[in-house]
Amino acid sequence: MDKDVGSVQSVDRALTILEILQENSKGLGVTDLAKQLHVSKSTAHRLLMSLLKKGFVQKDMETDKYLLGLKLIEFGQNVSENLDIRKLASGYLHELVEISGETAHLAILDNNEIVYIDKIESSATIRMYSKIGKRAPLHCTGIGKAVLAFLPEEKIKQIIDENGLKKFTDKTITDKEEMLAHLSEIKRRGYSIDDEEHELGINCAAAPILNHKGEVVAGISVAGPLMRISKEKLSRIAKEVLRVSQEISRLLGR
Template sequence: MTERLIQSIERAADILELFLAYDQELSVKDISSKLGLSKSTVHGIIKTLEYRGYLQQNKDDLKYKLGLKLFELGNRVSHQFDLGKIARPIIKKLVDELQETVHLVVFERGEVIYIEKLDGPRALRIYSQVGKRAPIHCTGVGKAILAFQEGEEINRLLSNTNLEPYTEYTMTNKEELINHLHFIREQGYSIDDEEIELGLKCVAAPIFDHHQHVIGAISCAAPKVRMDDVKLAEFIPRIQQAAESISQSMGYKTNPTLL
């Protein structure tokens, strides 16, 4: 990461995230000990978080717990995952038709996060699972999302991404990848041909919201031996149709401007 981080905000985030690991009230001493910070530093940050509603103090034992402001923010965040609710029946229908595993992902902080995965009758033992993050440069879903970013944003994301070679087929050259993304954008779908896992092939298409922003992607994955050219020709339009159907349900109306 090239951006400069603000230490006080990092420490505030560390304090809040302690409550994820320790499902209980915590004292200033507890937090100070667990984070290796001075009590005076912790006290100052906690009082600010309490003032803004992110923490609440138990007046009996003076310990702290998460505040209602986080509940409000959590409710707002949950609206993002309406995408999962909207997409679920479409994914189910796609799995029934294709008889292979289908994924739904969202894009966050330069990575994709799997929010839905429905296995076909011949389930795959692959890297994906709900809640797991995956790279954008060598997954079908990641490339489908990346290809529909603005040109400057693509450059920024790739400059901050470690183009790690997961297999011998992973593209690790930035210019080559950018050219590949232009091709993906023109054709409207992406293919991962053993780029993140040997023997695995998938086809993916982007999902857009009512602002015409790409917000996620859907993919179908199968062993390469089962996804030959005939199957691929069958799967591509089905995946694109499913992605378009989800996008329309999210309020998407027109095609995005090409690069």
């Protein structure tokens, strides 16, 4: 057993108690906990007293068992709220670049547009901050459509009515009914495909990121030139983008 240098035994144990209690939602007694922790009853008890005093665990009055405390709800909320989506997603975007060999993007929804807040390229190891901050419409970009599709029905209609469906290329969807059907299909399968609807020669697969309330807050995509991305490759990429988007959403408490 390695000595776990640089950390504090009793703290490790206390945190392990929390983990054990997470697995036992009906609560555990001191003796059970002591066994699982491989410590004496008195040690387990003292650790519990510290956790109890701070509200990290509570004692069920009826069963006399210890369970996770309400304080943890607060903490969870707090972390969710102050989460920096860019930092959170960064590692995943790199993973997507690795897998696909193409460029990955992260964008958030702001004022009926998307704003790119990160972009990671395969070739250049340095980030191109130039494009970061760029805004794009919702109706004809991969991330835009993915985000739009997951907004509430009324909000979608409102945005379309307010902003229209401006034509960027011959492939841009400009008919409202067609767009609504398209979005509902995106919502069903979880990801969107941009088939040169914003810029000719560029294909893109994207998926939304949802927060703990199930609200769409951002989107990620992988995009690249048509010549390098076959239909088949794009659909493989789309699966990966979807998977990653779900992992990120999960981190947000989704």
